[in-house]
Amino acid sequence: MPEGTTKTMPAADAQDLTDGFHLLIDALKLNGLTTIYNVPGIPITDFGRMAQASGLRVLSFRHEQNAGYAAAIAGYLTKKPGVCLTVSAPGFLNGLTALAHATTNCFPMIMMSGSSEREIVDLQQGDYEEMDQLAIAKTMCKAAYRVLHAQDIGIGVARAIRAAVSGRPGGVYLDLPAKLFGQVMNAEAGRKSLVKVIDPAPAQIPAPAAIKRALDVLKNAKRPLIILGKGAAYAQADDAIRAFVEKSGAPFLPMSMAKGLLPDTHPQCAGAARSTVLKDADAVMMIGARLNWLLSHGKGKQWGDAPKQFIQVDIEPREMDSNVEIAAPVVGDIASCMQAFLDAMGKWDAPPAEWTGAVKAKRDENVTKMAPRLMNNNVPMDYHGALGVLRKIIAERPETILVNEGANTLDLARGVIDIYKPRKRLDVGTWGVMGIGMGQAIAAAVETGHPVLAVEGDSAFGFSGMEVETICRYELPVCVVIFNNNGIYRGTDVNKAGADPATTVFVKGARYDKMMEAFGGVGVNATSPDDLKRAVNAALDSKKPTLVNAVIDPAAGSESGRIGNLNPQSALKKKA
Ligand SMILES: Cc1ncc(C[n+]2csc(CCOP(=O)(O)OP(=O)(O)O)c2C)c(N)n1
Ligand SMILES: [Mg+2]
Numbered sequence: 064m065p066e067g068t069t070k071t072m073p074a075a076d077a078q079d080l081t082d083g084f085h086l087l088i089d090a091l092k093l094n095g096l097t098t099i100y101n102v103p104g105i106p107i108t109d110f111g112r113m114a115q116a117s118g119l120r121v122l123s124f125r126h127e128q129n130a131g132y133a134a135a136i137a138g139y140l141t142k143k144p145g146v147c148l149t150v151s152a153p154g155f156l157n158g159l160t161a162l163a164h165a166t167t168n169c170f171p172m173i174m175m176s177g178s179s180e181r182e183i184v185d186l187q188q189g190d191y192e193e194m195d196q197l198a199i200a201k202t203m204c205k206a207a208y209r210v211l212h213a214q215d216i217g218i219g220v221a222r223a224i225r226a227a228v229s230g231r232p233g234g235v236y237l238d239l240p241a242k243l244f245g246q247v248m249n250a251e252a253g254r255k256s257l258v259k260v261i262d263p264a265p266a267q268i269p270a271p272a273a274i275k276r277a278l279d280v281l282k283n284a285k286r287p288l289i290i291l292g293k294g295a296a297y298a299q300a301d302d303a304i305r306a307f308v309e310k311s312g313a314p315f316l317p318m319s320m321a322k323g324l325l326p327d328t329h330p331q332c333a334g335a336a337r338s339t340v341l342k343d344a345d346a347v348m349m350i351g352a353r354l355n356w357l358l359s360h361g362k363g364k365q366w367g368d369a370p371k372q373f374i375q376v377d378i379e380p381r382e383m384d385s386n387v388e389i390a391a392p393v394v395g396d397i398a399s400c401m402q403a404f405l406d407a408m409g410k411w412d413a414p415p416a417e418w419t420g421a422v423k424a425k426r427d428e429n430v431t432k433m434a435p436r437l438m439n440n441n442v443p444m445d446y447h448g449a450l451g452v453l454r455k456i457i458a459e460r461p462e463t464i465l466v467n468e469g470a471n472t473l474d475l476a477r478g479v480i481d482i483y484k485p486r487k488r489l490d491v492g493t494w495g496v497m498g499i500g501m502g503q504a505i506a507a508a509v510e511t512g513h514p515v516l517a518v519e520g521d522s523a524f525g526f527s528g529m530e531v532e533t534i535c536r537y538e539l540p541v542c543v544v545i546f547n548n549n550g551i552y553r554g555t556d557v558n559k560a561g562a563d564p565a566t567t568v569f570v571k572g573a574r575y576d577k578m579m580e581a582f583g584g585v586g587v588n589a590t591s592p593d594d595l596k597r598a599v600n601a602a603l604d605s606k607k608p609t610l611v612n613a614v615i616d617p618a619a620g621s622e623s624g625r626i627g628n629l630n631p632q633s634a635l636k637k638k639a
């Protein structure tokens with residue numbers, strides 16, 4: 064008997080009845096939500112079984128946080144809410160980081176958690192896994208709902224979908240008390256209670272005056288710059304964005320996950336001239352990018368002294384003026400905005416050649432400077448030698464989805480590995496969170512069918528490493544490369560005060576490849592760029608779950624990768 068069912072129905076009656084389990088399955092199916100990322104347990108074990116039996120794909124993880132990161136990135140890749148399912152209190156809390164991450168990154172996601180008996184929870188009488196989950200979730204997501212009655216499941220799911228994908232997307236929490244699953248009702252009434260969400264993310268058309276104002280600023284600029292954010296990649300308006308950028312003639316700078324919207328090798332790409340364009344531009348147009356810490360809030364040294372006008376294209380009106388004055392705010396969904404720009408541009412003159420020429424010269428200079436470092440054959444490998452190999456592999460296999468986390472492993476890979484197609488680079492996002500790796504790799508493979516290359520710092524990998532079993536279980540085409548430098552940032556720190564290892568170092572010479580072998584996948588220990596190249600090409604050819612332990616010089620990295628400046632410094636002289 065399913066957990067939570069209180070009475071058994073005579074067979075004849077049961078034909079005319081449905082229950083919470085089935086209504087939830089039917090509501091998800093009706094709205095095309097066909098994959099669930101979960102960890103089973105009371106009160107959702109039977110729900111997972113029934114959902115799988117009904118044809119939904121139910122993928123079980125080893126930890127809810129990874130299931131949550133999988134759902135979050137599934138939402139980003141598909142524009143449909145990714146669904147994560149957890150048990151009560153501890154499972155709910157384990158998933159919550161991912162839900163908050165989805166909200167911060169504007170990924171549509173629905174986390175559904177089973178919860179304990181309301182009457183007992185609210186009187187704090189100590190129920191099994193007691194917790195007021197709804198109250199806690201509210202502060203971490205875009206919307207949070209609880210469904211108490213089976214006849215409200217249809218509405219509850221519809222509200223969750225609309226909240227997740229409309230306007231600025233984000234995380235939504237759906238609280239499902241144990242008793243709900245077992246509630247029975249008339250099958251016909253149940254069917255009628257379901258809601259098919261029509262047009263869940265309605266177009267938000269920008270005002271013509273806002274479009275004109277923005278184009279005027281862009282047209283009058285001597286040194287225009289376009290910054291593409293992951294909101295632009297999410298929009299799946301790839302052709303319109305490319306057409307607009309090309310017609311504008313302006314250099315463009317892709318934020319990390321917007322790389323590939325136009326290829327990094329595109330003649331207008333200013334990725335390798337970042338500091339020059341930020342400093343010298345006189346008009347900056349952000350498309351689905353926010354002026355948060357990743358862009359130094361639009362002010363300060365990085366942005367130089369040249370006066371600038373900002374144009375911002377975003378679906379969220381409150382994003383405007385959040386950090387600096389926005390001269391031309393354009394509020395609307397990216398696809399509608401891009402179309403409106405293209406319709407209104409008319410004849411368009413390219414920006415002054417002096418500007419585009421200077422950007423190109425800087426970019427070529429930086430690329431040339433980097434080239435020999437990427438071809439080095441050092442043993443032990445340094446980051447550049449290893450990344451040079453991976454850069455070439457992605458150039459030859461541009462369908463591959465790159466997942467990337469770490470500190471040096473992240474910052475250097477972002478700069479070195481060119482991306483050629485939209486939504487092919489997934490990473491730590493707005494928070495710089497470690498732990499997204501295996502969840503993202505799994506969902507990317509499941510949702511797209513494309514091979515995945517996960518380039519992971521050894522510390523970063525540790526946050527979700529147990530999911531290599533999940534990768535093997537579902538036989539996913541994922542190749543994990545661990546940049547193993549024996550620790551966080553570097554493997555060379557020494558504790559001057561005692562016998563314990565320093566705080567940033569791990570077991571030296573660890574063999575992460577053996578973890579993959581333990582579950583039937585392929586493990587390779589790579590000590591040279593040639594080893595690495597062979598192993599990754601073999602993995603991508605065979606599509607077999609593979610983990611390559613890439614041995615990196617422990618002294619090669621730098622503190623906090625490229626963001627060491629964010630570490631607080633004391634006014635006191637260093638004591639230790
Ligand atoms: C959830 C979370 N915990 C801790 C951190 C702090 N942190 C930033 S990078 C990093 C790991 C860096 O080491 P590694 O992944 O090995 O990359 P490396 O620089 O050594 O290449 C940590 C722990 C974080 N960003 N997110
Ligand atoms: Mg490391």
